[in-house]
Amino acid sequence: MRGGAAAAGALGLGACGVPAAYVAPGDRTAADRSAREHELDFANWPLYIDTDDSGRRRPTLDAFTRRTGIRVHYTEEINDNDEFFGKVSPSLMNHQSTDRDLIVISDWMCARFVRLGWVQEMDRGRQPHVARHLDPSLRDPAFDPGRRYTVPWQSGITGIAYNARKLGRTLHHVSELWDDDLKGRVTLLSGMDEAFALLLQGDGVDITRWTTDDFHRMCDRLAPRVRAGHIRRFTGNDYIKDLSSGDVLACQAYSGDVIQLQADNPDIRFLVPEEGAELWAESLMIPDRAAHKRNAERLIDYYYEPEVAAALAAWVNYVCPVPAARDVLAASKDKETAALAEDPLIFPDDATRRRLAIARDITARERPELARRWSGTTGV
Template structure:
């Protein structure tokens, strides 16, 4: 197994400086950097210039087994449409990429990109600021038909007019069943004495807070700041008595594999890959629930090839294409119809993916999944400051 997976690259730690900057932008009423809908579009060159530039995270797309520079699902799009794609793996951190393209967006200038993939908690800021364009869903029949209903209406973009999930995933708990010698069923199971000094949690507030709130019995779709403060109080006590070994980014994969930690807050897709090498590792969605998240495609303001980008998004919502992508990246597929494509495969390993609930959650699991409401611009400076003081950022 490659120890470096796409999701584990994500740091996502939304620093106080950037949070304060965004809060300043929000101000009262219409933020100074807000772009009105009428000012978001540029003349579309798609018909005459059959190409687009697609910015994504590393290790987040299928590659050819014999030529790592080739990406079969993109090649299929070019053959189907005649549109070529310049694909860049330039997004390594939500905060960093925001800083990279925000000067252009703030100043009503093109970013040079037609399509970007951003974590939904950060997508919310782009949508609020009016920095991304509304899509023409009539040009995206596969999206309209095949988008997972559980991902179809996030609070920041209720009709998904500005964003479409690229991949999804679950934040839950990974643990070494053999070394721990018991099952973990609840977030509270992490706080038992036999795990003192052997637990890790995510360091980024946006990656960590929802699951911890769920452990407190909070409905994360409508949590309140008081809920956050109560959770933070518990976490402070756990840190003070040395129960949390450390707060991590992708390091939790190494720590679990080596046995330095026995239980960790974890992403479903990472654990699928980790279990392939270490069958003692288990992943659980706690009884209280787990967070269902997505990373979504958006078209920045003044993109020169909007129609081409819309067609590429729709391409990835064809069940056969979604199946190819899911088989490679192993995250929750936002196209449930892809399950039938994989199930019909003559390749046993590929067909087995159709039965993996961490790629295609069943009805029972879905009942325990929820998507957290976003931390608002007004809440973020105080909550991020409180969080960072706890985790030592």
């Protein structure tokens, strides 16, 4: 899950650390209207919240409104991290409201917002469920130590999906993507931030402390495979179509997508390679000058109640950032729902967790050089 002139300008300012783009802590808040306006504006990705059978109602949001009286204006407007950055950056860099109280973007982009001072620190005193139930493995990312500015909405694993029946064997390592019988039948993710960590892990690199030399060495190994046509193409989420059709036998993939694919095709497997895989999150943030900060904090904490987190996890099927939700699902009288508690792609077991790592984010100083190298290597 992921520009225009405004986006390019904002990206340039952020990458160069130009003071005009940075917002100091004292300029981030606006008068909070939560007490008199029982509402908030929440921007999220498509298909990233529970809905009823009609697809028109959102049960967990409706329950929040019944309990609190706070109406949530929910929009599915985020389709690409960079595109959304470009949409809101002119307001944020000019110390203006985005007309949004809560947003969800990928952690690598969250890192950019945090560095630029474009998000507000949350009051954990108002979020006891976050403090109690947030998965320990997600509590302390390098870009936001202690999660002062961000809270995971959902988490996931970037690993390898493959069709075990058509391939005729099981896979165990990233290096097996380069086997001769997979030439032209492999896809990788096109976005540098989505793709690089797993490829580094395949080279034996600790992604919590990777270096630019590691990145360039990985590209050196990838380039001849691109030229030889071993990699069919670099994709966004459309790898799902290639894998489902059989045009691709193995691909870099997100764990939540594979759970959905397996419902229709049990031959699809998801691999957390022996070398490891990347654990990532897409996180909730309250942008600068949000008009309903306290309401937003309240909604965030609501989704960290185990019963609510379980309802969301049962619908979206990504790694749940609330481990206590597992017991709620396990107690369900519905067998399919109860089975989700044992799914390692929603609640990774200890053996899987030992192979997962959160990648060090790409710094503003590193990004221009690495982006040029990635584009030159992959052609995207």
